Amino acid sequence: MKILLLSAYDAASHAYWHRGLVDNLGQHQWTVLTLPPRYFSWRIRGNSLSWAFSERECLEQDYDLLIATSMTDLSALRGFVPHLAGIPTLVYFHENQFAYPESGREYGNVEPKILNLYTALAADLICFNTDYNRDTFIxxxxxxxxxxxxxxxxxxxxQLERRSSVLPVPLPQSVFLPHAPQPGPLRLIWNHRWEFDKGPELLLRAARQLCEAGVDFRLDLVGQQFRRVPEAFQELRAVLGDRLGHWGYVESVAEYRRLLQQADVVLSTALHDFQGIAVLEGVAAGAMPLVPGRLAYPQLLPASCCYCSGEGETQSLVDSVIRLAGLKCAGQVLSAPDISALSWDNMAPLYERLLHRVAAEGV
Structure with missing residues (x-):
């Protein structure tokens, strides 16, 4: 098939997904158009204008299937380029604008939510990475x-419910690695964007309590950073002291994979995660996940890997770390759950069937 793929706000998770499609479904002829993940308010509303008048020749080619991310202003783009209206279309939701926690800097702008709705209605089929994503969107x-x-x-x-399905973002085979636990204290890794929605305040509270209790652990803090870094991170650096391992973004993929392999526990304190690829990559490298019992995590990981949410969440996280530190000290190996079902090797046939279904039936 000839497939046109549009990633209108090509953040790291979106690029991860569409590169996986191209690499693992190479029997198809792919044309991929992306726009950079910056100027969010303009990008989500302006991508139709940008593409319609700069990529018209590409957009007016004959395709068997159109795949667009939920950030794409699909209804407007089809208005600007009527040729696209006749192509069977799948929209993939990595996230939805209804389930984001508020940072305090929002101005009640309903437009991102309206765009999500219009784009979903303009598609023949909408697909979500998790049930949590679909349920919060609906x-x-x-x-x-x-x-x-x-x-x-x-x-x-x-209509939205009839058109919706769920298929997670698969993991490449390169992330499934042998575990290489290190002797000594419990090694935790927190590998997320350094932004408020990934829960640095919860991490700070837990770290402070663990240090005050004299728990023997080491924490690697890695992940992408932006111009505005929450103050909690500098406080964490001071609180952790010699319990701090790696600090900051890891440029080398090999070094990042090594840190995941050596970790006993991959940790999330997120206020929102629609799938949690960073955690899943840690699990694929052998680290035991320790995640909140909310968001998408209970659908993806065993209940034994989830600490309690709501009132008492910080204490539940602290108690879980203390328990795991005790198990390691006693010589017990902390084992990760099997998530091989999420590999591209296992999921490629599911994606292939989905694409053929939309292309053949438009439904």
Whole structure:
């Protein structure tokens, strides 16, 4: 098949996904258009304008299938380029705008949510990486439509539900590595974007309690950083002292993989995660996950890997780390759950069937 793939806000997780498609479904002829992940408010509304008048020749080619991320302004793009309206279309949701935690800098702009809704309605099929993503999207659309003043058509939610399916972002074979645990204290790794939505405040509270209790552990803090780094990270650096391992972004992929292999525990304190690729890569390298019992995690990992959410969450996380540190001290090997079902080797046939279904039926 000839497939056009549009990634309108090509953040790291989006690029990870579409590169996996191209690499593992190479029997198809792929054309991939991306836009950089910056100027969020402009990008999500302006991508249709940018592409329609700079990539028209490419967009007007004959394709068997169109795949777009949920950041794509699909309804407007099809208006600008009518040729696209006749191509069977799949929209993939890595995330949705209804389930993001607020940073305090928002201004009540409903447009990102409306764009998600319009793009979903313009597709023949919408696919989500987890049930959590789909459920929060559908629920968010339902609540949004109830707030609108008038002229709301009936059956919109039912239409979205009929068109929706779930298929996770697969993991490349390169992340499945032999575990290489190190002697000494419990080694934890926190490998996420250094932003408020990844929960640095929870991490700071837990780290402070663990240090005050004299728990023997070592924490690697790695991940992508931006211009605004939450103050919690500098406080963490001071609190951890000699318990701090690697600090900051790891340029070398090989070095990053080595840190994952050596970790006993891969940790999440996220306020939102729609799939949690960073945690899953740690698990694939042999680290035991320690994640909140909310978001997408209970659908992906055993309950034994989840600490309690809500009231008492910090204490539950602290107690879990203390328990795991005790197990390692006693000589017990901490084992990661088997997530090989999420590998591209296992998931490529599922994606192949999905693409053929949309291309053949447009439904």
């Amino acid at each position: 629920d968010g659309c339902r609540r949004l439509l109830k707030k609108l003043p008038d002229q709301i058509p009936v059956g919109v939610i039912e």
